Amino acid sequence: MSAPTADRKATGVFSPSRAEIPQRTLRTDRWWQSPLIVNLGFAAFIIYATVRAFLQNNYWVAEYHYLTPFYSPCFVKWNEATQSGCIPEASHFGQFLPDVWWLPYAAVSLPFLLLFRLTCYYYRGAYYRSVWQSPTACAVPEPRAHYTGETRLPLVIQNTHRYFFYIAVLISLVNTYDAITAFRSPSGFGFGLGNVILVVNVLLLWTYTVSCHSCRHVVGGRLKHFSKHPVRYWMWTQVSRLNTRHKTYAWITLGTLMLTDFYIMLVASGTISDLRFIG
Numbered sequence: 523m524s525a526p527t528a529d530r531k532a533t534g535v536f537s538p539s540r541a542e543i544p545q546r547t548l549r550t551d552r553w554w555q556s557p558l559i560v561n562l563g564f565a566a567f568i569i570y571a572t573v574r575a576f577l578q579n580n581y582w583v584a585e586y587h588y589l590t591p592f593y594s595p596c597f598v599k600w601n602e603a604t605q606s607g608c609i610p611e612a613s614h615f616g617q618f619l620p621d622v623w624w625l626p627y628a629a630v631s632l633p634f635l636l637l638f639r640l641t642c643y644y645y646r647g648a649y650y651r652s653v654w655q656s657p658t659a660c661a662v663p664e665p666r667a668h669y670t671g672e673t674r675l676p677l678v679i680q681n682t683h684r685y686f687f688y689i690a691v692l693i694s695l696v697n698t699y700d701a702i703t704a705f706r707s708p709s710g711f712g713f714g715l716g717n718v719i720l721v722v723n724v725l726l727l728w729t730y731t732v733s734c735h736s737c738r739h740v741v742g743g744r745l746k747h748f749s750k751h752p753v754r755y756w757m758w759t760q761v762s763r764l765n766t767r768h769k770t771y772a773w774i775t776l777g778t779l780m781l782t783d784f785y786i787m788l789v790a791s792g793t794i795s796d797l798r799f800i801g
Protein backbone atom coordinates (compact mmCIF):
# COMPACT_ATOMS: atom_id res chain seq x y z
CA MET A 523 0.00 0.00 0.00
CA SER A 524 1.51 3.32 -0.96
CA ALA A 525 0.78 6.48 0.93
CA PRO A 526 -1.99 8.47 -0.78
CA THR A 527 -1.31 12.08 -1.62
CA ALA A 528 -3.55 14.31 0.44
CA ASP A 529 -6.08 16.23 -1.63
CA ARG A 530 -6.44 18.73 1.19
CA LYS A 531 -4.51 21.96 1.13
CA ALA A 532 -3.47 24.48 3.72
CA THR A 533 -3.64 22.41 6.91
CA GLY A 534 -1.00 20.51 8.83
CA VAL A 535 2.08 19.70 6.78
CA PHE A 536 0.44 21.32 3.74
CA SER A 537 0.22 24.72 5.42
CA PRO A 538 1.68 27.60 3.36
CA SER A 539 4.49 28.12 5.88
CA ARG A 540 5.71 24.50 5.71
CA ALA A 541 8.25 23.08 3.27
CA GLU A 542 6.55 22.07 0.03
CA ILE A 543 6.36 18.27 -0.07
CA PRO A 544 3.40 16.88 -2.04
CA GLN A 545 3.42 13.37 -0.53
CA ARG A 546 1.34 12.58 2.53
CA THR A 547 4.36 10.88 4.10
CA LEU A 548 7.90 10.08 3.09
CA ARG A 549 7.99 6.94 5.22
CA THR A 550 8.93 3.89 3.14
CA ASP A 551 8.31 1.22 5.81
CA ARG A 552 5.02 -0.64 6.27
CA TRP A 553 3.62 1.91 8.75
CA TRP A 554 0.06 0.70 8.11
CA GLN A 555 0.84 -2.83 9.27
CA SER A 556 0.52 -2.24 13.02
CA PRO A 557 -2.90 -0.48 12.83
CA LEU A 558 -4.13 -3.26 10.56
CA ILE A 559 -3.10 -5.98 13.03
CA VAL A 560 -4.70 -4.03 15.90
CA ASN A 561 -7.95 -3.71 13.96
CA LEU A 562 -8.04 -7.42 13.16
CA GLY A 563 -7.34 -8.28 16.81
CA PHE A 564 -10.09 -5.98 18.08
CA ALA A 565 -12.57 -7.27 15.51
CA ALA A 566 -11.85 -10.91 16.41
CA PHE A 567 -12.41 -10.27 20.11
CA ILE A 568 -15.50 -8.08 19.69
CA ILE A 569 -17.19 -10.58 17.36
CA TYR A 570 -16.36 -13.56 19.58
CA ALA A 571 -17.38 -11.83 22.83
CA THR A 572 -20.64 -10.49 21.39
CA VAL A 573 -21.70 -13.83 19.95
CA ARG A 574 -20.85 -15.69 23.16
CA ALA A 575 -22.48 -13.14 25.47
CA PHE A 576 -25.80 -13.51 23.62
CA LEU A 577 -25.75 -17.26 23.05
CA GLN A 578 -27.03 -17.95 26.58
CA ASN A 579 -25.80 -21.54 26.68
CA ASN A 580 -22.79 -23.75 27.51
CA TYR A 581 -21.41 -21.38 30.13
CA TRP A 582 -21.53 -23.62 33.21
CA VAL A 583 -20.10 -27.09 33.92
CA ALA A 584 -22.28 -28.41 36.74
CA GLU A 585 -19.97 -31.34 37.59
CA TYR A 586 -16.95 -29.14 38.33
CA HIS A 587 -18.55 -25.72 38.92
CA TYR A 588 -16.72 -24.08 36.00
CA LEU A 589 -18.29 -20.74 35.09
CA THR A 590 -17.03 -18.77 32.10
CA PRO A 591 -16.04 -15.15 32.88
CA PHE A 592 -18.35 -13.97 30.06
CA TYR A 593 -21.35 -15.08 32.19
CA SER A 594 -20.15 -13.88 35.57
CA PRO A 595 -21.82 -12.78 37.73
CA CYS A 596 -24.91 -14.59 36.40
CA PHE A 597 -27.90 -12.47 37.44
CA VAL A 598 -30.76 -13.57 35.15
CA LYS A 599 -33.71 -15.34 36.81
CA TRP A 600 -34.02 -19.06 36.16
CA ASN A 601 -37.21 -19.95 34.30
CA GLU A 602 -38.27 -23.48 35.15
CA ALA A 603 -40.89 -23.66 32.37
CA THR A 604 -38.54 -22.76 29.51
CA GLN A 605 -35.41 -24.09 31.22
CA SER A 606 -33.67 -20.79 30.48
CA GLY A 607 -31.97 -18.09 32.56
CA CYS A 608 -29.02 -18.62 34.88
CA ILE A 609 -28.75 -22.14 36.23
CA PRO A 610 -29.27 -21.50 40.00
CA GLU A 611 -25.90 -23.03 41.05
CA ALA A 612 -24.11 -20.75 38.56
CA SER A 613 -25.59 -17.66 40.23
CA HIS A 614 -23.22 -17.05 43.12
CA PHE A 615 -24.69 -13.65 43.95
CA GLY A 616 -28.44 -13.96 43.40
CA GLN A 617 -30.84 -13.52 40.48
CA PHE A 618 -32.84 -10.38 39.75
CA LEU A 619 -32.69 -9.71 35.98
CA PRO A 620 -35.52 -10.74 33.62
CA ASP A 621 -34.97 -13.62 31.25
CA VAL A 622 -35.16 -11.99 27.81
CA TRP A 623 -33.14 -12.93 24.72
CA TRP A 624 -31.52 -9.50 24.33
CA LEU A 625 -30.08 -9.40 27.85
CA PRO A 626 -26.74 -11.21 28.34
CA TYR A 627 -26.67 -13.23 31.55
CA ALA A 628 -23.75 -11.06 32.76
CA ALA A 629 -25.55 -7.84 31.78
CA VAL A 630 -24.39 -6.14 34.98
CA SER A 631 -20.65 -6.65 34.55
CA LEU A 632 -20.17 -6.67 30.76
CA PRO A 633 -20.98 -2.98 30.11
CA PHE A 634 -18.55 -1.88 32.82
CA LEU A 635 -15.82 -4.17 31.55
CA LEU A 636 -16.39 -2.78 28.07
CA LEU A 637 -16.16 0.80 29.40
CA PHE A 638 -13.07 -0.11 31.46
CA ARG A 639 -11.27 -1.30 28.33
CA LEU A 640 -12.74 1.42 26.11
CA THR A 641 -11.43 4.19 28.40
CA CYS A 642 -8.10 2.39 29.07
CA TYR A 643 -5.14 4.59 28.19
CA TYR A 644 -3.52 1.86 26.13
CA TYR A 645 -6.65 0.99 24.14
CA ARG A 646 -7.35 4.67 23.52
CA GLY A 647 -3.92 5.02 21.95
CA ALA A 648 -4.58 1.90 19.91
CA TYR A 649 -8.02 2.73 18.52
CA TYR A 650 -7.33 6.44 18.08
CA ARG A 651 -4.64 5.30 15.68
CA SER A 652 -6.09 2.25 14.01
CA VAL A 653 -9.79 3.12 13.87
CA TRP A 654 -9.91 6.94 13.86
CA GLN A 655 -6.51 7.40 12.23
CA SER A 656 -5.59 10.17 14.58
CA PRO A 657 -2.81 9.63 13.50
CA THR A 658 -2.52 6.29 11.70
CA ALA A 659 1.23 6.29 12.37
CA CYS A 660 3.86 8.77 13.52
CA ALA A 661 4.77 11.30 10.80
CA VAL A 662 1.77 10.27 8.70
CA PRO A 663 -0.63 13.25 8.53
CA GLU A 664 -4.21 12.72 9.61
CA PRO A 665 -7.01 12.42 7.06
CA ARG A 666 -9.10 15.09 8.80
CA ALA A 667 -8.52 18.81 8.99
CA HIS A 668 -9.77 19.48 12.54
CA TYR A 669 -8.65 18.02 15.82
CA THR A 670 -10.03 18.71 19.29
CA GLY A 671 -8.40 15.83 21.15
CA GLU A 672 -10.28 14.89 24.32
CA THR A 673 -11.52 18.38 25.13
CA ARG A 674 -15.19 17.92 24.13
CA LEU A 675 -18.06 15.50 24.51
CA PRO A 676 -18.02 12.57 24.08
CA LEU A 677 -14.24 12.13 24.44
CA VAL A 678 -13.97 14.25 27.58
CA ILE A 679 -15.71 11.32 29.32
CA GLN A 680 -12.46 9.35 28.99
CA ASN A 681 -11.44 11.15 32.20
CA THR A 682 -13.77 8.88 34.18
CA HIS A 683 -11.49 5.87 33.63
CA ARG A 684 -10.57 5.57 37.31
CA TYR A 685 -14.19 4.80 38.26
CA PHE A 686 -14.27 1.92 35.79
CA PHE A 687 -10.98 0.80 37.31
CA TYR A 688 -12.64 0.59 40.75
CA ILE A 689 -15.53 -1.42 39.28
CA ALA A 690 -13.05 -3.66 37.44
CA VAL A 691 -11.40 -4.44 40.79
CA LEU A 692 -14.80 -5.58 42.13
CA ILE A 693 -15.41 -7.73 39.05
CA SER A 694 -11.90 -9.22 39.40
CA LEU A 695 -12.87 -10.21 42.96
CA VAL A 696 -15.97 -11.92 41.57
CA ASN A 697 -13.83 -13.76 38.96
CA THR A 698 -11.45 -14.80 41.75
CA TYR A 699 -14.37 -16.19 43.75
CA ASP A 700 -15.52 -18.13 40.65
CA ALA A 701 -12.03 -19.57 40.15
CA ILE A 702 -11.68 -20.64 43.79
CA THR A 703 -15.12 -22.24 44.01
CA ALA A 704 -14.38 -24.17 40.81
CA PHE A 705 -12.08 -26.61 42.60
CA ARG A 706 -14.92 -29.12 42.71
CA SER A 707 -15.91 -32.58 41.62
CA PRO A 708 -19.09 -34.61 42.24
CA SER A 709 -17.36 -36.17 45.25
CA GLY A 710 -16.12 -32.90 46.83
CA PHE A 711 -12.72 -31.40 46.06
CA GLY A 712 -11.58 -31.59 42.46
CA PHE A 713 -8.79 -30.31 40.24
CA GLY A 714 -8.69 -30.40 36.46
CA LEU A 715 -7.29 -28.59 33.45
CA GLY A 716 -10.24 -26.18 33.63
CA ASN A 717 -8.98 -25.01 37.04
CA VAL A 718 -5.55 -24.25 35.61
CA ILE A 719 -7.12 -22.24 32.80
CA LEU A 720 -9.49 -20.35 35.15
CA VAL A 721 -6.73 -19.52 37.66
CA VAL A 722 -4.21 -18.38 35.02
CA ASN A 723 -6.91 -16.21 33.45
CA VAL A 724 -7.78 -14.61 36.80
CA LEU A 725 -4.12 -13.96 37.66
CA LEU A 726 -3.59 -12.28 34.31
CA LEU A 727 -6.80 -10.25 34.70
CA TRP A 728 -5.48 -9.00 38.05
CA THR A 729 -2.13 -8.17 36.46
CA TYR A 730 -3.83 -6.17 33.71
CA THR A 731 -6.14 -4.42 36.20
CA VAL A 732 -3.39 -3.54 38.69
CA SER A 733 -1.04 -2.33 35.92
CA CYS A 734 -3.66 0.31 34.98
CA HIS A 735 -2.42 3.90 34.70
CA SER A 736 -5.21 5.07 37.03
CA CYS A 737 -4.11 2.48 39.60
CA ARG A 738 -0.56 3.86 39.40
CA HIS A 739 -1.91 7.36 39.97
CA VAL A 740 -4.17 6.31 42.85
CA VAL A 741 -1.63 4.22 44.78
CA GLY A 742 1.14 6.81 44.72
CA GLY A 743 1.52 8.60 41.41
CA ARG A 744 -0.27 11.70 42.66
CA LEU A 745 1.94 12.11 45.74
CA LYS A 746 4.55 14.85 45.84
CA HIS A 747 6.84 13.60 48.61
CA PHE A 748 7.50 9.88 48.34
CA SER A 749 9.80 10.04 51.38
CA LYS A 750 6.78 10.71 53.61
CA HIS A 751 4.82 7.71 52.28
CA PRO A 752 7.13 4.66 52.25
CA VAL A 753 4.33 2.07 51.80
CA ARG A 754 2.63 3.90 48.99
CA TYR A 755 6.04 4.54 47.40
CA TRP A 756 6.72 0.80 47.44
CA MET A 757 3.29 0.07 45.95
CA TRP A 758 3.81 2.73 43.28
CA THR A 759 7.17 1.18 42.39
CA GLN A 760 5.60 -2.27 41.91
CA VAL A 761 2.64 -0.93 39.91
CA SER A 762 5.01 1.15 37.76
CA ARG A 763 6.95 -1.99 36.94
CA LEU A 764 3.80 -3.77 35.80
CA ASN A 765 2.61 -0.63 34.06
CA THR A 766 5.56 -0.73 31.62
CA ARG A 767 3.95 -3.87 30.16
CA HIS A 768 0.33 -2.70 30.30
CA LYS A 769 -0.08 -3.06 26.53
CA THR A 770 1.12 -6.68 26.65
CA TYR A 771 -1.30 -7.54 29.46
CA ALA A 772 -4.13 -5.82 27.58
CA TRP A 773 -3.64 -8.18 24.63
CA ILE A 774 -2.80 -11.30 26.63
CA THR A 775 -6.01 -10.98 28.69
CA LEU A 776 -8.14 -10.61 25.55
CA GLY A 777 -6.63 -13.92 24.46
CA THR A 778 -6.99 -15.72 27.81
CA LEU A 779 -10.59 -14.53 28.18
CA MET A 780 -11.50 -16.01 24.80
CA LEU A 781 -9.54 -19.19 25.51
CA THR A 782 -11.13 -19.67 28.95
CA ASP A 783 -14.60 -19.15 27.57
CA PHE A 784 -13.95 -21.42 24.60
CA TYR A 785 -12.62 -24.23 26.79
CA ILE A 786 -15.58 -24.05 29.18
CA MET A 787 -17.98 -23.92 26.24
CA LEU A 788 -16.43 -27.11 24.82
CA VAL A 789 -16.61 -28.93 28.17
CA ALA A 790 -20.13 -27.66 28.98
CA SER A 791 -21.45 -28.74 25.59
CA GLY A 792 -19.91 -32.20 25.98
CA THR A 793 -17.64 -31.70 22.93
CA ILE A 794 -14.57 -32.53 25.03
CA SER A 795 -14.18 -33.76 28.59
CA ASP A 796 -12.07 -32.00 31.18
CA LEU A 797 -8.63 -33.44 31.85
CA ARG A 798 -8.88 -34.36 35.56
CA PHE A 799 -5.95 -34.54 37.96
CA ILE A 800 -7.99 -35.03 41.16
CA GLY A 801 -11.67 -35.89 41.47
Ligand code: FES
Nearest residue numbers: 642643644734735
Ligand atom coordinates in the same frame (compact mmCIF):
# COMPACT_ATOMS: atom_id res chain seq x y z
S1 FES B 1 -5.05 2.41 31.68
FE1 FES B 1 -5.49 0.51 30.80
S2 FES B 1 -6.82 -0.32 32.26
FE2 FES B 1 -6.40 1.61 33.11
